[in-house]
Amino acid sequence: MMEQALAQRNRSFPLKTGKSRAALTLTHANAAGIDIGSASHFVAVPPDRDAEAVREFPSFTADLHALADWLQACGIDTVAMESTGVYWIALYELLDARGFTVLLVNARHVKNVSGRKSDVLDCQWLQQLMSYGLLRGAFRPADAVCALRSLSRQREMLLRGQGRQVQHMQKALTQMNLQLANVISDVASGTGQKILRAIVGGERDGRALAALRDVRIRASAEQIAKSLQGNWRAEHLFALKQALDAFDFIGTQLAECDRELEAQLARLHAHEGSPTKGKRRSRARKRPSSTCASTCSSCVASTSRASTALM
Numbered sequence: 001m002m003e004q005a006l007a008q009r010n011r012s013f014p015l016k017t018g019k020s021r022a023a024l025t026l027t028h029a030n031a032a033g034i035d036i037g038s039a040s041h042f043v044a045v046p047p048d049r050d051a052e053a054v055r056e057f058p059s060f061t062a063d064l065h066a067l068a069d070w071l072q073a074c075g076i077d078t079v080a081m082e083s084t085g086v087y088w089i090a091l092y093e094l095l096d097a098r099g100f101t102v103l104l105v106n107a108r109h110v111k112n113v114s115g116r117k118s119d120v121l122d123c124q125w126l127q128q129l130m131s132y133g134l135l136r137g138a139f140r141p142a143d144a145v146c147a148l149r150s151l152s153r154q155r156e157m158l159l160r161g162q163g164r165q166v167q168h169m170q171k172a173l174t175q176m177n178l179q180l181a182n183v184i185s186d187v188a189s190g191t192g193q194k195i196l197r198a199i200v201g202g203e204r205d206g207r208a209l210a211a212l213r214d215v216r217i218r219a220s221a222e223q224i225a226k227s228l229q230g231n232w233r234a235e236h237l238f239a240l241k242q243a244l245d246a247f248d249f250i251g252t253q254l255a256e257c258d259r260e261l262e263a264q265l266a267r268l269h270a271h272e273g274s275p276t277k278g279k280r281r282s283r284a285r286k287r288p289s290s291t292c293a294s295t296c297s298s299c300v301a302s303t304s305r306a307s308t309a310l311m
Helices: 002-011 061-073 088-097 107-111 122-131 143-175 190-200 206-210 221-227 234-269 290-295 297-310
Strands: 031-035 040-044 054-058 078-082 101-105
Touching (some): 031 122, 040 061, 078 088, 078 122, 088 101, 143 234, 206 221
Parallel strands (some): 031 078, 078 101
């Protein structure tokens, strides 16, 4: 019985013939595919554009310009490139400046498309998929936003480097059995930096070093002086000095990066003209109408409560 029901159910849904299916059409007839590498790039154009439809170009700047010239000579207007890392950025920016529509596609998405032949190069596969509109480019913001993003990433890298130098300071203190990190919360704070710089400057008296503490530090001067009793080995003092020097150097780089970020933000804020003034809306107080006061139950209740209070 179940088999008969399944057979009847299958007959109720007629299969579509191959003639009713729409064939793939070319959406980007002037598309090219580029497989990006660290030393060279492989470029493929439609077979009817050049006798040598696939070419290899080194990654030197002069060869990148030659690549763009060849694409223009072949009548290419859309380029799909596949890459990992940062090798694609130089070619992407150059082609974008030359007027090409450039799409950076995900390598994983390209490899998941079925039907790929083993004897076809990656650039040819990219060119074929792009010509049929089967690839989607990754989002890339405007140049000004890209510059701001690069600067913010540079600043984040500098902050991580400064944090590593703080770890080196703590390691040098621990090797000298100076327990300063156990009595103050942060050796990179104002009090910690004053004490560390005094140690590098030659001060060894715990009480004199404890006198540099800030009044907001919870630890007493006696606790700080006791934590600064240790072995003053020369190699650990040298490591502490170098960590402080590196910390200061990164601090100057951070200041330069902050100034560049402010300049880039000022360029982004620049605009022509001034925004128009919006319409000013009147703020009318909502007052119950006479009909509402006589019929609304909430208004009646509030009126009765007010009358009771007056009585």
